[in-house]
Amino acid sequence: MVKCSICGKDENSLLRVKHRRLGIIKLCFECWEVESGNKNLLPSCGGCDCCK
Ligand SMILES: [Zn+2]
Numbered sequence: 729m730v731k732c733s734i735c736g737k738d739e740n741s742l743l744r745v746k747h748r749r750l751g752i753i754k755l756c757f758e759c760w761e762v763e764s765g766n767k768n769l770l771p772s773c774g775g776c777d778c779c780k
Pocket residue numbers: 732733734735736737755756757758759760
């Protein structure tokens with residue numbers, strides 16, 4: 729079991745993201761939606777087109 733880096737909730741499947749302030753972290757879907765909405769998430773591979 730992995731914990732969400734933001735809210736600390738245990739989840740089976742977390743999303744691995746690159747956060748503007750926190751670097752590479754894992755988020756539950758709820759936090760992902762919030763952080764994504766706040767434009768805090770960066771492309772994890774450094775801005776190439778492969779993961780859009
Ligand atoms: Zn969370």
